[in-house]
Amino acid sequence: xxxxxxxxxxxxxxxxxxxxxxxxxxxxxxxxxxxxxxxxxxxxxxxxxxxxxxxxxxxxxxxxxxxxxxxxxxxx
Amino acid sequence: xxxxxxxxxxxxxxxxxxxxxxxxxxxxxxxxxxxxxxxxxxxxxxxxxxxxxxxxxxxxxxxxxxxxxxxxxxxxxxxxxxxxxxxxxxxxxxxxxxxxxxxxxxxxxxxxxxxxxxxxxxxxxxxxxxx
Numbered sequence: 444x445x446x447x448x449x450x451x452x453x454x455x456x457x458x459x460x461x462x463x464x465x466x467x468x469x470x471x472x473x474x475x476x477x478x479x480x481x482x483x484x485x486x487x488x489x490x491x492x493x494x495x496x497x498x499x500x501x502x503x504x505x506x507x508x509x510x511x512x513x514x515x516x517x518x519x
Numbered sequence: 520x521x522x523x524x525x526x527x528x529x530x531x532x533x534x535x536x537x538x539x540x541x542x543x544x545x546x547x548x549x550x551x552x553x554x555x556x557x558x559x560x561x562x563x564x565x566x567x568x569x570x571x572x573x574x575x576x577x578x579x580x581x582x583x584x585x586x587x588x589x590x591x592x593x594x595x596x597x598x599x600x601x602x603x604x605x606x607x608x609x610x611x612x613x614x615x616x617x618x619x620x621x622x623x624x625x626x627x628x629x630x631x632x633x634x635x636x637x638x639x640x641x642x643x644x645x646x647x648x649x650x
Contacts, residue, residue, distance in 0.1 A: 492570075513570070518569070518610070
């Protein structure tokens with residue numbers, strides 16, 4: 444299956460892209476996907492959202508269509 | 520409660536006050552304005568971005584949860600994106616309720632929770648290297 448990986452703010456700077464389609468397995472976690480496509484990225488500095496909900500880095504993707512990398516937020 | 524959530528790349532235009540009922544006794548408004556200095560640096564402004572669709576979902580959930588604790592009739596939330604120069608508002612929040620206590624608490628807690636969980640980011644641009 445294909446999952447859209449979205450990167451915002453500092454995550455986009457570090458990855459060098461804002462959006463990329465990645466082929467994934469339903470049993471894979473976001474941590475495993477990122478280890479494959481961006482092994483140098485420090486995941487502890489950011490949160491992950493799957494289909495627009497915060498999740499653990501280790502939860503299986505299931506039928507997800509989107510993973511978003513969420514660096515510390517700073518709205519307001 | 521009525522919830523109006525808007526992201527805009529234009530300067531924020533404060534909407535005219537529309538009362539959803541004659542039981543509104545409190546209208547609390549907050550504007551966040553870009554300051555000139557941050558940690559001793561002189562700023563030209565801030566650049567904002569958001570994951571808009573997720574931000575709307577998060578804000579709706581936060582407003583629903585807060586409304587259970589502090590019953591309010593309506594909330595208007597406007598956040599500016601893109602370049603915001605010093606002296607202009609990046610955020611406008613209006614909360615309407617029957618009483619001041621609920622509306623003040625709702626407004627304060629909504630902003631606190633936005634700063635923790637809502638995917639909006641700002642970048643600082645110092646004055647000598649204006650974007």
